[in-house]
Amino acid sequence: MSDRLPGFSTLAVHAGAQPDPTTGARATPIYQTTSFVFNDADHAASLFGLQAFGNIYTRIGNPTNAVLEERVAALEGGTAALAVASGHAAQVVILQQLLQPGDEFIAARKLYGGSINQFTHAFKSFGWNVVWADPDDIASFERAVTPRTKAIFIESIANPAGSITDIEAISTVARKAGVPLIVDNTLASPYLIRPIDHGADIVVHSLTKFLGGHGNSLGGIIVDAGTFDWSTGGKYPMLSEPRPEYHGIRLQETFGNFAFAIACRVLGLRDLGPALSPFNAFMILTGIETLPLRMQKHCDNAKAVAEFLAGHPAVASVSYAGLASDKYNQLARKYAPKGAGAVFTFSLKGGYDAGVNLVSKLQLFSHLANVGDTRSLVIHPASTTHSQLDDAAKVKSGAGPDVVRLSVGIEDKEDLIADLEQALGA
């Protein structure tokens, strides 16, 4: 064996997986079982008391899901990961470990529309208060910090406009405030950006998007960077205080640099219950094997489509960080040198009606509310994903009435451009 550390594409195919020890199966089997037989009564007791690692029940862990967890932890450079049923479930599980009722977290205003809704409404009923900040104004994060702030949440490449967030600058604010930085890396995937290399303490994904990559399976994942000290000042009692559910053990003390991933599993997933189906884990693992190939093609196609749109007379503006003229191009060169992702927006001179019209004329682009599929997708955020926001909030979050969002797929770019040309011209 050579001493070389495996590269990203090798990890995407192999990390976490071995031939099945019983059957020799080379692809990771789908362990479609709810539960696992204990060796004996002592073994059962030690599993329940967290004195030994092993399988108990698929709500808490499953061998297929474990391969997915190890693979994404390796690709992101984290210490451990926990897979759950969806990206939104991952966000709930993360914040449940960090916030008590009455606590606050700061979130970048440019976010996936579903996250804006979840943070504003659902989390309010848990007593978790979101305070918005502007990712283009780092000082707005500093101003938002209070003694009740427990975390900062940003997207690496932000929905819907594909803008690039200055992760290092915001991580400096988080460090000064003594709170973890959570980065939603869904739109970048670890192929384009590895937030832990830039100071993130926790990375979260909707696996539903580029990691799964084929628009067929929901999933979410939480990656623990192992960088945060949870013991400071009793601020994070779920991690630092004795847990009555587990004979009084303290998770940080017992599990060290993967305590956060353990907390998410044994306090979050076990008690809230959003387990990922092993079948979905298998589908997503298969998708991840081709992540580097797909992501590069997504980015190359997106750049070609953005350049075409920028030169079209019906188009008022294009927001794609991969264009040299874009205001985020400098940040894109720093954080995502292989490509600026495949999700971006453009605005039409004809406003709201032109947006609705375009979406109805496109044929190859599917009109639907998803991103990160092999297929090219289109949506008009103002009339769909962001329709709950008032006009000012729509504009602030990058979803004004004239804005159309694309998720560029891996088809031939000439066909995508031809489809846009006929729809814009008609």
Ligand SMILES: *Cc1c(COP(=O)(O)O)cnc(C)c1O
């Ligand atoms: C889709 C998405 C989510 C939510 O993930 P689900 O798997 O749909 O629950 C969160 N963040 C971003 C950036 C997303 O695109």
